[in-house]
Amino acid sequence: MAQLNQNLQKLFAIAQKPEKMGIGLMSGTSLDGLDIALCSFSGSGTETKVELKQFITIPYTNTFKKEVQSVFAKKQVDLGKLCLLNAYIGTFYGELVLQALSKWQVYAANIDFIASHGQTIYHAPKHSHQLAQYGNATLQIGDGDHIAIKTGILTISDFRQKHVAAGGEGAPLALYGDVLLGSKAGENRILLNIGGIANLTYLPADWNTNSIISTDVGPGNTLIDAACRQYFNKPYDKDAKIAYSGVVNEGLMDALLHHPFFNENLPKTTGPELFNLTFVGDAQQASRTLNINKADLIATLSAFTVKAIARFVSINFNVSGLRIFVSGGGAHNPFVMEQLALQLPTAAVSDTYKLGIDPDAKEAMLFALLGNEALCGEPMAIGNNPAVLMGKFSFPL
Numbered sequence: 001m002a003q004l005n006q007n008l009q010k011l012f013a014i015a016q017k018p019e020k021m022g023i024g025l026m027s028g029t030s031l032d033g034l035d036i037a038l039c040s041f042s043g044s045g046t047e048t049k050v051e052l053k054q055f056i057t058i059p060y061t062n063t064f065k066k067e068v069q070s071v072f073a074k075k076q077v078d079l080g081k082l083c084l085l086n087a088y089i090g091t092f093y094g095e096l097v098l099q100a101l102s103k104w105q106v107y108a109a110n111i112d113f114i115a116s117h118g119q120t121i122y123h124a125p126k127h128s129h130q131l132a133q134y135g136n137a138t139l140q141i142g143d144g145d146h147i148a149i150k151t152g153i154l155t156i157s158d159f160r161q162k163h164v165a166a167g168g169e170g171a172p173l174a175l176y177g178d179v180l181l182g183s184k185a186g187e188n189r190i191l192l193n194i195g196g197i198a199n200l201t202y203l204p205a206d207w208n209t210n211s212i213i214s215t216d217v218g219p220g221n222t223l224i225d226a227a228c229r230q231y232f233n234k235p236y237d238k239d240a241k242i243a244y245s246g247v248v249n250e251g252l253m254d255a256l257l258h259h260p261f262f263n264e265n266l267p268k269t270t271g272p273e274l275f276n277l278t279f280v281g282d283a284q285q286a287s288r289t290l291n292i293n294k295a296d297l298i299a300t301l302s303a304f305t306v307k308a309i310a311r312f313v314s315i316n317f318n319v320s321g322l323r324i325f326v327s328g329g330g331a332h333n334p335f336v337m338e339q340l341a342l343q344l345p346t347a348a349v350s351d352t353y354k355l356g357i358d359p360d361a362k363e364a365m366l367f368a369l370l371g372n373e374a375l376c377g378e379p380m381a382i383g384n385n386p387a388v389l390m391g392k393f394s395f396p397l
């Protein structure tokens with residue numbers, strides 16, 4: 001009888017270990033750096049016990065950011081560059097993992113798996129392209145085989161494709177981790193991530209999985225960051241200094257909120273393919289605010305991020321005792337956090353530290369968790385979301 005080859009033997013052995021060490025890698029739409037979360041796991045599904053052991057964000061250099069930006073969220077790109085970057089980013093992530101391990105004084109041999117999100121290059125749900133013959137599509141690069149070869153660690157990657165193949169939009173995948181990490185019977189909760197794009201998961205007090213909703217709601221930091229880069233030569237509005245110095249322009253706000261994305265059916269996803277400076281320019285044109293003071297623009301874009309979230313929450317989750325736990329870089333923006341609390345006066349707004357979850361580490365932990373599920377979980381049926389195990393396996397040998 002044929003034997004399992006050594007890759008499959010190792011895979012089986014790892015999947016059966018009672019405790020696993022996994023590394024989650026996330027690089028989002030903000031392109032600020034690679035988030036690396038080292039976690040220990042036991043169990044799977046609703047029985048999962050996860051502990052964050054180490055976390056680091058390794059910032060990208062400006063040169064690297066520019067390279068990625070050259071192929072990011074654009075309909076026309078240099079295909080040769082895209083091909084090069086797919087391999088390059090895989091090896092680069094591998095190097096960053098080795099750097100993190102060396103800093104933490106952890107041996108690669110003690111890590112059971114890496115779960116890598118990759119870098120989203122283009123996200124195209126059907127509602128965004130509206131081409132009858134095509135369905136939902138999304139593209140992440142940073143090849144898993146390159147990570148596995150560089151680190152010598154089993155790598156699971158490219159999670160979003162299975163979700164799309166099974167009828168989803170490829171996002172938000174936070175749903176699966178939010179349900180595992182954030183649900184509490186008797187409490188109506190929202191886990192809100194304000195990264196480049198803002199997405200949330202609603203976890204109802206009665207645990208009715210059919211009422212759980214996970215969806216993108218609009219821009220997170222992406223418009224604030226883009227306007228800071230364009231008009232202030234800064235990567236982002238640190239501590240909201242610029243937003244606080246400006247005044248929100250209500251005419252522009254109304255025009256920004258006018259976009260049909262906000263009326264799409266749930267769940268829906270989006271990205272900087274829509275929420276970019278062209279979108280802002282169109283709204284400025286429509287509201288005759290093209291010559292607006294640039295600090296007012298940043299204030300308005302920051303308030304817009306919040307308004308889109310607050311309006312969505314008020315319309316869809318008119319429930320008592322709502323608690324909102326915020327993660328992602330937006331949790332560090334005081335203007336955004338203050339406005340959120342003001343615009344949702346009946347909800348209790350805090351960051352995810354309240355749940356014992358580092359707001360910066362949450363998404364990288366999520367991918368580690370999905371990696372653990374890929375190894376030893378079962379497909380989870382939550383509402384009408386695809387019940388599939390996601391991720392592709394790459395072996396170091």
Ligand SMILES: Nc1ncnc2c1ncn2[C@@H]1O[C@H](COP(=O)(O)OP(=O)(O)OP(=O)(O)O)[C@@H](O)[C@H]1O
Nearest residue numbers: 028029030195196197221236238239328329332333
């Ligand atoms: N001190 C701060 N003040 C204001 N904004 C901040 C601060 N720290 C972080 N941010 C914002 O958070 C952004 C980074 O967020 P995050 O790392 O969650 O993005 P991401 O992982 O790319 O997101 P996603 O994958 O959800 O799109 C920065 O670009 C900036 O806009």
Ligand SMILES: CC(=O)N[C@H]1[C@@H]2OC[C@@H](O2)[C@@H](O)[C@@H]1O[C@H](C)C(=O)O
Nearest residue numbers: 120123171172173174195197199363
């Ligand atoms: C296609 C893509 O990369 N989407 C990201 C992005 O960043 C936030 C939001 O848009 C979310 O839908 C998603 O990431 C998180 C991790 C998710 O899938 O839950």
